[in-house]
Amino acid sequence: MAPQGKGQGGALGSFLMLFAIIIIFYLFLIRPQMKKQKEVRNFRSSLKKGDKVLTIGGIYGKITDIKDTTVTLEIAENVRIKVDKSGIINDSSALEEKK
Structure with missing residues (x-):
């Protein structure tokens, strides 16, 4: 007869593999996304009159x-539009400096 304990080792290995995949998923996908959202939130809260934006x-x-x-x-001269803050994605003066 085969020992009954082997099934538990396989389950533990599967659990560890699943846990490792979740950790990798968090480190490479979720965490960078959260950092990017925080940067965008900080950018939008620091907007002031006179800033050039995209x-x-x-x-x-x-x-x-x-x-x-x-x-x-x-x-344009004497042409003004209202946009939601969430519609502003970048500081255009920073883009002009890169060119």
Whole structure:
């Protein structure tokens, strides 16, 4: 007869493998995503009048007014639009410096 204890070792190995996969998934996918979200949140909270920004739709503009959840952008002379803060993705002055 075969020993009955071998099944438990296989279950423990499977559990450890599953645990290792979860840890790897967290380290390579979830944690970097959380860091990126924190950076974006900090960027959006630090916006001020005069900043040049880029929206999700690809519109470049200069901030003329800031409310709790919206920002007014001047995209051309005397042309202003309101966008939600979540629609602003980047500081366009930083992009211009890279070019």
